[in-house]
Amino acid sequence: MSTNLLTIRGIVLKETPVGEADKFITILGKDYGKVSVSVKGAKRVRNGLTAGTSLFSYSDFYIAETKKRMYLNSAEPIETFYNLRNDLSALAYGSYFLEIVNKLLFENMPSNNILLLLLKSLTAVSKNIIPNKLISSIFELKILEYNGYRPEINECINCRKPSDKNFFITFEGTVCENCLAKGCFHIPLNETLLYTIRYILTAELNRLFTFKVSTKTINSLSSFSRHLIKTQLNLNLKSINFLKEIEEFQ
Numbered sequence: 001m002s003t004n005l006l007t008i009r010g011i012v013l014k015e016t017p018v019g020e021a022d023k024f025i026t027i028l029g030k031d032y033g034k035v036s037v038s039v040k041g042a043k044r045v046r047n048g049l050t051a052g053t054s055l056f057s058y059s060d061f062y063i064a065e066t067k068k069r070m071y072l073n074s075a076e077p078i079e080t081f082y083n084l085r086n087d088l089s090a091l092a093y094g095s096y097f098l099e100i101v102n103k104l105l106f107e108n109m110p111s112n113n114i115l116l117l118l119l120k121s122l123t124a125v126s127k128n129i130i131p132n133k134l135i136s137s138i139f140e141l142k143i144l145e146y147n148g149y150r151p152e153i154n155e156c157i158n159c160r161k162p163s164d165k166n167f168f169i170t171f172e173g174t175v176c177e178n179c180l181a182k183g184c185f186h187i188p189l190n191e192t193l194l195y196t197i198r199y200i201l202t203a204e205l206n207r208l209f210t211f212k213v214s215t216k217t218i219n220s221l222s223s224f225s226r227h228l229i230k231t232q233l234n235l236n237l238k239s240i241n242f243l244k245e246i247e248e249f250q
């Protein structure tokens with residue numbers, strides 16, 4: 001049987017134990033997309049595979065590929081995001097990000113923009129510079145954008161009047177008071193919230209995890225982005241319950 005040797009740089013999205021000592025890991029790899037790799041003897045500390053193949057680990061994976069399957073030969077960690085494990089809130093958000101990415105992506109479809117978004121979001125959560133809830137909204141709006149969702153943010157979705165602070169935001173975008181449909185999900189805008197949503201949808205990724213807004217704006221933004229994740233992606237996320245509990249304490 002022919003074997004290919006390859007190196008994939010990527011992050012561990014999911015671990016699935018197999019028997020006593022083995023596991024499968026799901027990696028989001030640069031230029032590869034989501035791949036599944038068999039790790040033999042993962043739980044034996046001595047083989048040195050633990051750090052590089054744990055959840056959140058961003059590593060170089062040295063892989064032997066046969067026709068049927070990928071096997072891990074070794075892994076060299078670049079960033080393990082180890083401190084996410086020491087902070088319950090950071091862990092809750094990190095797990096939520098991993099689960100969304102894992103459930104959203106199909107195997108073997110390169111998704112470098114989502115990989116970069118995930119790395120930037122995990123870095124932001126682990127550094128604790130801006131509030132986790134704001135990081136989460138940025139992650140949610142960007143991943144929806146990469147998945148093809150583009151709300152209208154410049155004018156009313158119905159009458160085309162230019163958007164302003166008296167408008168509402170719905171899942172299709174900004175809408176004026178006259179055109180707001182009864183019973184549809186909406187959040188009242190104000191100048192800051194409108195500006196923040198526009199900024200997240202238009203600014204470069206590098207500039208996104210640095211700005212600060214009030215808690216009130218963060219909460220409105222989060223209601224909007226969470227609603228979109230729930231209705232647009234429909235992923236049946238397990239991590240959301242733990243995350244909601246954590247958020248109630250904040």
Ligand SMILES: [Zn+2]
Pocket residue numbers: 156157158159160161175176177178179
């Ligand atoms: Zn209108």
